[in-house]
Amino acid sequence: MKTKHTLSKLKTVVPNILTVIILTAFLIYLVKNLDRYWQLLNLSPYLIGWAFALSVLLMFTNGLINFFLYRGLGVPLTINEGFGLASVNSLANLLPFAGGMIAKGIYLKRKHQLAYTHFLSATMALYVCFVAANGVVGLALLSYWKLVDKTNLPILLFIGFLVMAASIIVLWLPLDLDLISDKWQQRLLQLMQGWYILVKNRWLIAELVGIQLLMTLIFAARIWISFHLLSQNVTLAQCVLFSAATILTNLVSITPGGLGVREVIVAAVATVLGFDADISILAVGIDRLVATLVIIILGTIYTYVLTNQAMNTSPSISES
Numbered sequence: 001m002k003t004k005h006t007l008s009k010l011k012t013v014v015p016n017i018l019t020v021i022i023l024t025a026f027l028i029y030l031v032k033n034l035d036r037y038w039q040l041l042n043l044s045p046y047l048i049g050w051a052f053a054l055s056v057l058l059m060f061t062n063g064l065i066n067f068f069l070y071r072g073l074g075v076p077l078t079i080n081e082g083f084g085l086a087s088v089n090s091l092a093n094l095l096p097f098a099g100g101m102i103a104k105g106i107y108l109k110r111k112h113q114l115a116y117t118h119f120l121s122a123t124m125a126l127y128v129c130f131v132a133a134n135g136v137v138g139l140a141l142l143s144y145w146k147l148v149d150k151t152n153l154p155i156l157l158f159i160g161f162l163v164m165a166a167s168i169i170v171l172w173l174p175l176d177l178d179l180i181s182d183k184w185q186q187r188l189l190q191l192m193q194g195w196y197i198l199v200k201n202r203w204l205i206a207e208l209v210g211i212q213l214l215m216t217l218i219f220a221a222r223i224w225i226s227f228h229l230l231s232q233n234v235t236l237a238q239c240v241l242f243s244a245a246t247i248l249t250n251l252v253s254i255t256p257g258g259l260g261v262r263e264v265i266v267a268a269v270a271t272v273l274g275f276d277a278d279i280s281i282l283a284v285g286i287d288r289l290v291a292t293l294v295i296i297i298l299g300t301i302y303t304y305v306l307t308n309q310a311m312n313t314s315p316s317i318s319e320s
Helices: 002-032 034-040 045-072 079-092 100-112 116-147 155-172 182-199 202-229 236-251 261-272 277-311 315-319
Strands: none
Touching (some): 045 079, 045 116, 045 202, 045 277, 079 100, 079 277, 100 116, 116 155, 116 182, 116 202, 155 261, 202 236, 236 261, 261 277
């Protein structure tokens, strides 16, 4: 019992400590190099306005995924609820260990009686589909640059996106492999259940993957703006590659909102393409700042709205 209590405290304290360390290191570095970045800074009201607009659009698009996914699971979700859940989910993910999934699951159970197991398994299976789709996008871009533009690219980039694309194979893995522990067999079983739910409607999967690819493009446009706010001549195609890779951020939730993880992913890919790692990290930081302001505003509003809706649900209906 004491060990569990200690682990629980560590899960709360460690993310906060890491967040403070990351932010402190970033601020110290920024202050030391302020003159350099100040010369690069291009505070265009036009670009900043578009950055905010695209952040709202990305949230709405995420809401469409909620709308179509949970409709497909038999939940009479409205588009406004889908948008609200996306906002609340993003706000809760700013807390340690990604509380967004918990908040969304509680609301769907309370308001629409969606079983937690269906919610979690379908979400897990859909995420694998999204990772694979983004992997295909990355491979397509790299192949085009290699074959058409004759650009020399590190093999590691191809391998990385190939692994992402191949992740879809996990949905067909046999569950009786002796090499897989009971714990992982249980997780794979849950993943399979979600896949069986989704595969009944292939058109639904196609719709959701299509929306996810649209989100990848929108986020790429946001990154493009952030780089150009720092006077970096990055192309939209390169930003699509950065964006496709950042879906892996969701695999690591040890810091609020994946702080530092997304920055490292973009910086790693950008460095391979010839951009400075520090400027790439700063560009993602600018994007995160804009997105966080949008998340706080929309998330706060919809936390109030959806909480009232859930609380006003008839207890007799909720328990049935």
